[in-house]
Amino acid sequence: MMPNSLGRNLFIPLTLFLVIAFLIGPFLIIVAASFSAGDTLAFPPQGFSLRWIAKVFTVESFRASFGMSLFLAIGGTAAALVLGIPASYALSRYKLPGAEVIRTVVSAPIIVPGIIVGLALLRYIVVPFGVGISLALFLAHTALVLPYAVRVVSASLDNLRSDIEEAAVLLGSSRTGAFFRVVLPNIRGGILSAFILGFVTSFNQVPVSLFLSGPGVRTLPIDMIAYMEIVFDPSVAALSALLAFLSIGIVFAAERFLGFSRYV
Amino acid sequence: MSDQAYLSLEKLTLAYGDSVAVADLDLDIRRGELIALLGPSGCGKTTTMRAIAGLLPVRSGHVRLDGADITHVSPNKRAVGLVFQSYALFPHLSVYENVAFGLRLKGLRGTELDAKVQSGIKSVGLSSFANRRPAELSGGQQQRVALARSMVMEPKVLLLDEPLSNLDARLRLEMRTELQRVQKETGVTMIFVTHDQAEALALADRIVVMKRGAIEQIGSPQDIYNRPQSSFVADFVGFENVFALEGGKLKAAGSLFELQGEAPSAAGLAWRPRMVSLGTGPFRGTVRGTSFAGDHREYLLDTPLGLIKAEVEASQPVHDLGTELAFDLPAHKAVPLSQFS
Structure with a gap:
């Protein structure tokens, strides 16, 4: 009986260890590789240096595509919130006919594979209507972030009693005024959380952007793929590590100051 | 409409979609009266109250207040206050700012605003809590904030939705006294909704017993308690x-x-x-x-x-x-x- 019960006692910790190792392992490898002194992307790293991290900041195309990604992540998420907040409000406060259908349609960009969304946008929007690449990317990222915006904002609206709006109205506010005076301030945390989630989602987005990237217009992840096809040095690892730390930092700050996990 | 009526409901019909909640209701209320709308859940008492506040559109009939037909006046221009059953305080604002909310919308600023807010908070005994958030107050204190928030607006009619039902026995008595005091000091016309006959008997000048969207009996607490006219009211009291x-x-x-x-x-x-x-x-x-x-x-x-x-x-x-x-x-x-x- 002894070996059997020992096996059982080890099973859960061992599984746990393997799962965590599998989740964190690649990240640790990338971070380690980015400090390599060697000329190719390799693990274990050869020696220690900061030169690949420094190099990231000198690659011209990285700077341009980082700017593009930043624009899409901020602009696309902001646009998704401008559309998503009223949509969430309507879905949570009114008994709309077909509310479930609307919810499903809004979630479609998450469910439909990104490759298909990208291809469809390219084939039926960009090409026939001559929409610019930047605009197409902006629209695509807005659509991709919208489901997150609606979900997170809805969650915080559902936690907010609707009678405070009636109270505001009876104290002299208009309906619209009540939204801005008592609803918006109370879902601020949800909106910021949605923004951060949307930002990270957009920033890390590959499949849709892959189809919509053109000459001179690329998002950072696409640029990294293109770079790796030509140069196989550790600067891509260094960039990945920097981005990962950026994302971790944002999410950590959000959790610390806003209680991010309440909304997601 | 009698000469004395301050608030009158005439042939008031209220409905949610196809289901009629209140039909052809007539009710005259005098200035300064303390009225209880009493009945079991689903009798239309809350619906009637929401219609007086303007939160529910009137299907047909009229609501008159202080000589004016307010049937179609929007709720933010009626001068009708409502203390919600859940209190509905603004969670992001302090007690002070909750009470100041309506006064600011009226355009009050500076010392005039401050004086009114302070005296409103003081009148419900919460001066030392002015900077607290609603979540930091007990249920009874929250309700007093809600009361002060409505009363500083000097409403023509104050509506209260089940004002005592969320309070424990001791606070109930305290709040009952508080409401009677406010009513006496300000002379405001008060209508409260309740399903509890003891509450209605203890507090009201007149009780309106409702059943399935219609008034079953109107009378003084003594009338209702001692001389019910129908088996429904008799059973209820x-x-x-x-x-x-x-x-x-x-x-x-x-x-x-x-x-x-x-x-x-x-x-x-x-x-x-x-x-x-x-x-x-x-x-x-x-x-x-x-x-x-x-x-x-x-x-x-x-x-x-x-x-x-x-x-x-x-x-x-x-x-x-x-x-x-x-x-x-x-x-x-x-x-x-x-x-x-």
Whole structure:
């Protein structure tokens, strides 16, 4: 009986260890590789240096595509919130006919594979209507972030009693005024959380952007793929590590100051 | 509309979609009155209150307040205050800012605003809590903030939705006193909604009993308590023994029973448990249950008339379960009902 019960006692910790190792392992490898002194992307790293991290900041195309990604992540998420907040409000406060259908349609960009969304946008929007690449990317990222915006904002609206709006109205506010005076301030945390989630989602987005990237217009992840096809040095690892730390930092700050996990 | 009416509802019909919640309701309320809308859930009392506030559109009929037809006036321009059952305080604002909310919208600023807010908060005894958030207050304190927030607006009518139901027994008494004080000091017309007859009796000048979207009876607490007009109201205010009357005889369990003494002419008769005489009388019943209630003892009797509830003073000898007892439903004590349903 002894070996059997020992096996059982080890099973859960061992599984746990393997799962965590599998989740964190690649990240640790990338971070380690980015400090390599060697000329190719390799693990274990050869020696220690900061030169690949420094190099990231000198690659011209990285700077341009980082700017593009930043624009899409901020602009696309902001646009998704401008559309998503009223949509969430309507879905949570009114008994709309077909509310479930609307919810499903809004979630479609998450469910439909990104490759298909990208291809469809390219084939039926960009090409026939001559929409610019930047605009197409902006629209695509807005659509991709919208489901997150609606979900997170809805969650915080559902936690907010609707009678405070009636109270505001009876104290002299208009309906619209009540939204801005008592609803918006109370879902601020949800909106910021949605923004951060949307930002990270957009920033890390590959499949849709892959189809919509053109000459001179690329998002950072696409640029990294293109770079790796030509140069196989550790600067891509260094960039990945920097981005990962950026994302971790944002999410950590959000959790610390806003209680991010309440909304997601 | 009577000359005295300050708030009047005329042929008011209210509906949610196809389902009519209140039909053809007429009600006149005088200035400074404290009115209770009393009834079980679903009777239309809350619906009526929301219509007075303007939160629910009127299907047909009119609402008049202080000489003006406000049927279609939007709720933010009615000068009607509402203390919600959940209090509906703004969670992101301090007590001070909650109370200041409406005054700021009125355009008050500076010392004038501050003076009104401070005196509003002081009047409900929460001066030392002015900077707290609602979540940091007890339920009773939150309700007082909600009351102050409405009262600083000097509303023509103050509506209160189940004002005592969320409070424990001690706070209830405190809040009841508080509401009476506010009403006395400001003379504001108050209407509160409740399903609890004890609340209505204790607080109101007049009680409006509602049933299925219509007014069943309007009267002073004494009227409602002592002279219910219908079996519904009688049942609601604690007449446990309510019977239809047919040709001067009680109709119960499908048979007719002769009463001792002359029965008044009415549609029905009602007796409170303490109006039933135990020990003597023409009827017989078996003790099915008994319980001690401090100054009195309650009995549940199984009788040919159905179950009868009786009360006797606790000093009387106790009758055991299963004992057969004589009892009487004295005709002279019965309250006559003009409606039986």
